[in-house]
Amino acid sequence: MFDIQEIRSQFSILDQKVNGKPLVYLDNAATSQKPDSVLTTWERYYKEINANVHRGIHTLSQLATEEMELSRRKIQKFINAKHDFEVIFTKGTTEGLNLISYILTQKLKKDDEIIISYLEHHSNIVPWQLLCERTGAKLKVIPIDEQGILQLDVFDSFLSEKTKVVSVNHVSNALGIVNPIEEIIAKTRKNTDAYIVIDGAQSAPHFVIDVQKMDCDFYVFSGHKMYAPMGTGILYGKQHILEGLPPFHGGGEMIATCSFDGTTYAGLPFKYEAGTPNVGGNIALGAAVDFILRVGQENIQKHENALLEYAQRKLLELDGIKIYGEKANRTGVVSFNLEGVGIASDVGMILDKLGIAVRTGHHCTQPIMDFFNIAGTVRASFAVYNEFHEIDLLVEGVKKAQKMLS
Ligand code: C6P
16 A cells, blocks of 8 residues: 555655745655654664674674674665675765776776766766776767667667776666666677676666666665665675776775785675775665665655656646656656746746755756756656645746746
């Protein structure tokens, strides 16, 4: 039974007024709110078992270690990784992508090629540009059509023995477009021996993820977009690949032995988890996975898709609205502009006065904005606790903005 009021009751932050109006939170692609179960798990860690992990024989350290490792196993199941040690705790997607691009440095040489797409977040562009600077490799970018859909025939023409990395997002944060990663992965495997990296920041909160079925080499996501605290995230990597690559950060926890003559490294996952981790956050990420599984991933997807379909239909009833990627396969995001209203942030400010939180601007995807020749969009993005009447309020707010600004 999908009971939206029962779900909302778990998010006390939603029950407040902003600028004198009931809060309508539609900025979930930036970060989702956190249910009570996640917050109490986090609080309980600090109130009852706070200690450093993997280091002490004392009771609290052992309890903290057990809980963090239990959380790792929950995440392993959540993404269907083969082994728990293939699940690395990170600060988020950005750190995961930087880690991967760094540890691949020795595997690339001048004139090798890295393929990304036009739809990438800056986090999946800049680390690869840095890798190109370090190695002399070249970046190839899969173009999009006017609907924002990736042009796979061009991708086909890019694939060659020079291709060493293919890194694309599963879902675009700016437009909500669901990319055909199954096809991209299959084509890459068939034609190259490239590493395949999937940015799952906008898919892990919404879809059932099966990294074994997907057959990617790396899959990264952020906890804070899927009901967990900020500063949490996951890097999944296949065992044999991670074992064959060098560490990222050096420090405590990631060594087997350390002397002035040299250092040997710990096995997975610790080789990639130098320093004291975000123990409370990592444990709370496990609680967020529990929350998602309790609600049911199918229920979440069905509800969010219904919200998207309703939002798009209602917005398109307005005159002079342009939805980017209107006809593309999308999830959880509607990104739009109003004709004659040059600046998306003006619309965002008017919506904020009405208690409606949306994101405006380039959404850390400037190439997409350049493609559409715009400075930014208004983006409404949905989570499991959003209601249909909130979409009505959004549409009313947009109408008001249209009147005030044109
Ligand atoms: N997108 C948004 O409002 P971090 O900041 O490390 O948690 O995630 C980076 C990132 C990487 N890839 C994609 C597809 C993303 O959506 C994000 C974060 C937020 O769209 C903040 S810019």
